[in-house]
Amino acid sequence: MKKLVVVAALCLMGMAAHAQQNLSWGQGPQVASPDIHADNSVTFNLIAPDAKKVQITGDMLPTKKVEFAGNTYDTPGIVDLVKNDKGVWSFTTEPLKPELYTYNMIVDGVKIIDPLNVYNIRDINNLFSVLLIGGDQRTDLYKVNKVAHGTVSKVWYESPTAGLTRRLTVYTPAGYETSGKDYPVFYLLHGIGGDENAWSELGRATQIMDNLIAQGKAEPMILVMTNGNISQEACPGETSEGFKVPTMMLPKTMEGSFETAFPDVVKFIEKTYRVKKDKAHRAIAGLSMGGFHSLFISINNPDMFGYVGLFSAAVDQQQPNGGFPNIYADRNAKIDKLFSKNPKLFWIGIGKTDFLIKNNNDLRAYLDSKKHKYTYMETDGGHIWRNWRIYLSEFTPLLFK
Structure with a gap:
């Protein structure tokens, strides 16, 4: 028995030494x-x-x-x-x-x-x-701090319009599970080639939400991060297509299909979660392609969103041969109709060297010509996540006040 114990001890020592070797950076x-x-x-x-x-x-x-x-x-x-x-x-x-x-x-x-x-x-x-x-103060929002944390879920939903079962990333604020309350909803959209993981990973959106809510700077809300590529079920590698190589060159990009199918998302969220189901308690915003989508979803559904945010929005970048040209027709008339219904906030942010700044300035010129009220933020730099995290941090505290 004594010999057995010694052998066992030597084996354990050898395993520990091997583990340490694996943990080291070599010799x-x-x-x-x-x-x-x-x-x-x-x-x-x-x-x-x-x-x-x-x-x-x-x-x-x-x-x-x-x-x-x-x-x-x-x-x-x-x-x-x-x-x-x-x-x-x-x-x-x-x-x-x-x-x-x-x-x-x-x-x-x-x-x-x-x-x-x-x-x-x-x-x-x-x-x-x-x-x-x-x-x-700004970058501390990107950290996991010692505050109450919300829940982040990967949620599948049926989109009859797209003909697919698709996935969302949904953030519910701390206390949602036990509060019994209804919450406002913020729909947050990514840029071209991104997916439903982009804002939570690259954008630090869930940390930003936790920290703003904990500091009392933002209302507790549900954050819905969609996949804006309507031909995809979910992000690459997590679909029935297997480990498909990610690409920006996807079918049905900025040609009206996503905007047409977006009400499926809203219906699912309002059926599944405890939410306030009126315009005053819905917001939509997005970066680049997501800003483009946010613009056209909001102006084609002027009674759906009280808050609209365009982050480096790819306005005027629609595909000319899209399947739903009526989505993009009469843009300015639709903008006028949206503003006639008094949105609580229309927010535009863009970098000084962003390649889309002229498009955004053209949109602003039209808004100015019609005396439509909006909030504008211009930052240093170009078409980069650094700016989009700033815009999310600035836009969110203005919601649902």
Whole structure:
């Protein structure tokens, strides 16, 4: 028996040693990446002794302008890492402003995620490493703080109009399960190529909602994050199509099908959840394509939403050969009808260097010509998640007051 105990102990020690070995970074130098310093500068490291060239690209770097399809876009810059005598490549930034940053390494021309950073986010068909630098009131909204938390659910619903069973991400505020109360609803839409996960993952929407509600800055509400690609059941990899490669080039994009099917979403939510079922307690907003959808859903259903938000909206980008041209016909007359019914809020936000700013300025010029009241926010930067998180944080406290 004694011999058995000794053997068992040795086996356990061996297993522990093996586990520790698996948890280590191997026999080479042990470094961290990203390494955030006290002054908010960040060092990125990569162990690649055989690499010829290592670079980093991300939105913590100065942007550069790129021309594509007649538009000018801000894209992240690229800088070289420097290798030391141990085969570790490194780069240290200037002190960074508080923000959620995404980045990639580029090793001998191949873009990869940071192998030393376990935190990654998918955006369409790209995978990014991510880091969060807090320290100001805005970015603290993006953190999981010690406040009461809502519930986030992936919910399937039938869309007779689309002919599909489709999925939503639904946030219910803390206390929903036990309060017995009815709540207002905010429908939040993503951009082209995104899906029902985009706002909760890239947009930090659920953290923003938790924190704004806990601070008393926003009314407790249900947040419904749709999949705006009406040809999809749900996000890539989580449908009956299996592990299909994500793409922006999807059927039925911005040609009227999604707007036509949207009432199916509202009917499902109002049948399934305890909600207030009137215009004064419904809001809709979206980024880019989602802002385009929000505009046309609201003006084609002028009695449905009391609050409308356009975040870098892709206005005037509809497909010319769409299946539902009447959705986009007579836009200005429909806008006039919406405003004749006195929406409580019509909100527009866009970046100064966004490639869609002219389209948004043209829309604003029309609103001004008709003396339609709206709220406008212009921020630095272009067509980026950094701005869309700001717009969500600014728009939400204005709802249902």
